[in-house]
Amino acid sequence: MAxxxxxxxxxxxxxxxxxxxxxxxxxxxxxxxxARVRKEMxxxxxxxxxxxxxxxxxxxxxxxxxMPDAEVAIFQxxxxxxxxxxxxxxxxxxxxxMAIVTARTDEELLDRVKMMTRANRVDxxxxxxxxxxxxxxxxxxxxxxxxTVIGKPQQYVNETTHVxxxxxxxxxDVTQYLIELGHEYIAYVGADVSRTxxxxxxxxxxxxxxxxxxxxxxxxxxxxxxTKADLDSLFKLPNRPTALIVGDDMHALPLQTMLSQLGFSLxxxxxxxxxxxxxxxxxxxxxxxxxxxxxxxxxxxxxxSLIEKILDPKEMTKHIIVPHRIVExxxxxxxxxxDTTVEGIS
Amino acid sequence: MAxxxxxxxxxxxxxxxxxxxxxxxxxxxxxxxxARVRKEMxxxxxxxxxxxxxxxxxxxxxxxxxMPDAEVAIFQxxxxxxxxxxxxxxxxxxxxxMAIVTARTDEELLDRVKMMTRANRVDxxxxxxxxxxxxxxxxxxxxxxxxTVIGKPQQYVNETTHVxxxxxxxxxDVTQYLIELGHEYIAYVGADVSRTxxxxxxxxxxxxxxxxxxxxxxxxxxxxxxTKADLDSLFKLPNRPTALIVGDDMHALPLQTMLSQLGFSLxxxxxxxxxxxxxxxxxxxxxxxxxxxxxxxxxxxxxxSLIEKILDPKEMTKHIIVPHRIVExxxxxxxxxxDTTVEGIS
DNA sequence: CTGAAAGCGCTTACAG
DNA sequence: CTGAAAGCGCTTACAG
Numbered sequence: 189m190a191x192x193x194x195x196x197x198x199x200x201x202x203x204x205x206x207x208x209x210x211x212x213x214x215x216x217x218x219x220x221x222x223a224r225v226r227k228e229m230x231x232x233x234x235x236x237x238x239x240x241x242x243x244x245x246x247x248x249x250x251x252x253x254x255m256p257d258a259e260v261a262i263f264q265x266x267x268x269x270x271x272x273x274x275x276x277x278x279x280x281x282x283x284x285x286m287a288i289v290t291a292r293t294d295e296e297l298l299d300r301v302k303m304m305t306r307a308n309r310v311d312x313x314x315x316x317x318x319x320x321x322x323x324x325x326x327x328x329x330x331x332x333x334x335x336t337v338i339g340k341p342q343q344y345v346n347e348t349t350h351v352x353x354x355x356x357x358x359x360x361d362v363t364q365y366l367i368e369l370g371h372e373y374i375a376y377v378g379a380d381v382s383r384t385x386x387x388x389x390x391x392x393x394x395x396x397x398x399x400x401x402x403x404x405x406x407x408x409x410x411x412x413x414x415t416k417a418d419l420d421s422l423f424k425l426p427n428r429p430t431a432l433i434v435g436d437d438m439h440a441l442p443l444q445t446m447l448s449q450l451g452f453s454l455x456x457x458x459x460x461x462x463x464x465x466x467x468x469x470x471x472x473x474x475x476x477x478x479x480x481x482x483x484x485x486x487x488x489x490x491x492x493s494l495i496e497k498i499l500d501p502k503e504m505t506k507h508i509i510v511p512h513r514i515v516e517x518x519x520x521x522x523x524x525x526x527d528t529t530v531e532g533i534s
Numbered sequence: 535m536a537x538x539x540x541x542x543x544x545x546x547x548x549x550x551x552x553x554x555x556x557x558x559x560x561x562x563x564x565x566x567x568x569a570r571v572r573k574e575m576x577x578x579x580x581x582x583x584x585x586x587x588x589x590x591x592x593x594x595x596x597x598x599x600x601m602p603d604a605e606v607a608i609f610q611x612x613x614x615x616x617x618x619x620x621x622x623x624x625x626x627x628x629x630x631x632m633a634i635v636t637a638r639t640d641e642e643l644l645d646r647v648k649m650m651t652r653a654n655r656v657d658x659x660x661x662x663x664x665x666x667x668x669x670x671x672x673x674x675x676x677x678x679x680x681x682t683v684i685g686k687p688q689q690y691v692n693e694t695t696h697v698x699x700x701x702x703x704x705x706x707d708v709t710q711y712l713i714e715l716g717h718e719y720i721a722y723v724g725a726d727v728s729r730t731x732x733x734x735x736x737x738x739x740x741x742x743x744x745x746x747x748x749x750x751x752x753x754x755x756x757x758x759x760x761t762k763a764d765l766d767s768l769f770k771l772p773n774r775p776t777a778l779i780v781g782d783d784m785h786a787l788p789l790q791t792m793l794s795q796l797g798f799s800l801x802x803x804x805x806x807x808x809x810x811x812x813x814x815x816x817x818x819x820x821x822x823x824x825x826x827x828x829x830x831x832x833x834x835x836x837x838x839s840l841i842e843k844i845l846d847p848k849e850m851t852k853h854i855i856v857p858h859r860i861v862e863x864x865x866x867x868x869x870x871x872x873d874t875t876v877e878g879i880s
Numbered sequence: 881c882t883g884a885a886a887g888c889g890c891t892t893a894c895a896g
Numbered sequence: 897c898t899g900a901a902a903g904c905g906c907t908t909a910c911a912g
Contacts, residue, residue, distance in 0.1 A: 277636070
């Protein structure tokens with residue numbers, strides 16, 4: 189039915205092995221023969237059967253993408269789609285297919301991953317999250333299955349190729365930026381320190397404060413379960429913050445809402461900066477200053493290094509740092525005199 | 535290296551054909567033999583080689599997901615990830631793999647799709663968008679490749695299995711809802727009528743107004759390129775709208791910003807309702823009343839009917855309507871007396 | 881530079 | 897109910 193290597197061989201008057209070598213552009217075949225065979229391939233719209241290729245050469249040309257447990261909340265974070273878009277871009281360039289793996293529990297995820305590797309469905313995996321004691325990662329490691337992590341791996345760090353931002357530096361940079369705007373009391377809100385990415389950003393934040401001789405007080409750090417009451421206490425401190433760093437653009441909107449309910453408006457009463465530079469950052473009012481972490485490139489590079497590893501298992505383990513940059517918008521501004529006055533009074 | 539059917543056959547003392555029949559749970563094999571073979575499969579952690587199966591039975595157990603042209607803006611709309619999540623759920627249940635197909639241009643997309651089908655990489659496709667004169671859809675149709683559309687197909691409608699909401703009814707319902715809250719002048723903002731989904735919603739909006747004897751004036755409809763100036767004119771009409779319908783949650787935030795800059799705050803000065811019920815709807819201040827179109831189910835059902843079609847080509851063409859429901863939140867409220875007064879004055 | 885043949889790991893008529 | 901054999905469409909030593 190479909191066009192096969194035999195049809196081409198017959199029409200080009202060569203053996204199937206020759207056609208196969210032309211497919212692979214083997215240097216052993218003369219240019220004249222190649223041209224003749226290619227003409228026939230084009231004429232018939234031939235495309236090598238994928239399953240047959242995989243079976244014969246034991247490569248699937250396919251990578252698995254492991255999503256975190258499918259909690260709707262996390263899933264709707266555009267981070268994942270954007271990183272998949274980056275992966276997709278590279279995969280398409282290299283003619284690889286992607287298989288997305290999701291599951292409700294760790295056990296289910298592990299089962300699916302085992303099935304896929306044993307059935308030879310994929311050559312390797314990209315893990316879109318990072319957590320400690322992950323049975324899936326243990327499995328990859330023990331079975332020597334190629335995998336790449338987006339973010340900082342919690343296990344086998346030095347043996348694992350991963351793509352990440354310098355989150356420590358990003359936290360430091362954005363804090364520095366606020367300090368240069370004249371802010372002295374800067375709070376960090378929405379710090380989910382159980383996740384490495386946030387732990388690192390907070391570490392950078394602390395260091396920037398210390399470098400500038402400012403005091404890094406734990407009461408200025410609220411974790412991601414912060415409530416309006418927490419914010420209220422924060423803003424009733426003798427030295428209330430005049431700038432806030434929030435861990436993720438997705439938290440900026442609810443945060444802004446709480447602030448406005450407490451009577452603080454952006455950016456006059458308080459500057460706000462965030463991370464990730466999702467599209468929502470531009471849509472907020474005022475538009476949100478945010479650290480662009482180039483999610484697309486995180487995905488692209490993760491796919492690139494995974495595929496390199498698949499094609500050449502001797503490829504070195506790599507740690508790739510994707511640069512970030514602060515995108516300045518109206519939610520942050522120089523500390524105003526008014527703030528000083530208020531502080532003076534309180 | 536990996537466990538094959540031969541290993542199992544040898545250990546269970548049967549022919550490989552018998553093992554194959556056990557894999558398929560063929561009724562021809564005695565339960566005793568099945569049990570013996572299965573024990574060995576479990577003991578060795580056997581999983582049938584996927585490429586070999588595909589090659590032998592010409593099924594890939596894999597579906598392609600076609601994304602619209604990868605404009606970042608569209609891509610970051612959580613709609614796509616959420617529908618992929620629905621597809622993923624069903625695919626995993628049925629042990630199918632998904633391959634996401636993206637491209638920058640229609641030609642590139644068509645090339646990739648052709649490659650994938652000729653190479654037998656997938657059994658069928660889900661198209662996540664719908665537009666007129668789509669070469670990709672033409673190709674599927676002409677080559678008789680199974681495909682399913684999320685949304686309303688623009689071509690071959692009656693021959694195409696698709697999964698959609700009743701967008702006409704949704705538009706009508708939400709308008710009706712506002713009418714019941716006492717609103718008489720209701721505008722529709724962000725109507726991208728080049729897309730069927732929005733055309734239908736606007737049609738429902740018009741009909742609801744007419745059914746209630748209210749006037750459906752075109753000046754109350756702004757397309758998706760609306761500016762603050764357009765809104766300004768709208769609100770300076772003799773009978774200014776007291777309620778707004780916006781085409782997509784993603785537009786609600788910029789819309790709200792413009793409104794507040796014009797001096798109108800939600801929901802006192804104006805009620806606002808929207809479509810899709812993305813997570814952002816809850817995060818807005820005030821939280822946004824939105825029509826939940828159950829995106830997850832759109833994806834799930836699209837995958838379900840595609841796979842049914844793949845497994846049994848005689849399966850009928852189906853049009854599946856996923857129910858919607860209005861999720862009421864604080865952005866909409868009964869028209870206040872104040873509005874009436876204002877109208878009286880102007 | 882090219883071809884004949886074996887093999888990848890399954891499935892499926894066919895025979896018994 | 898089970899097995900021996902051919903075949904799916906490729907790749908790759910081996911031989912020339």
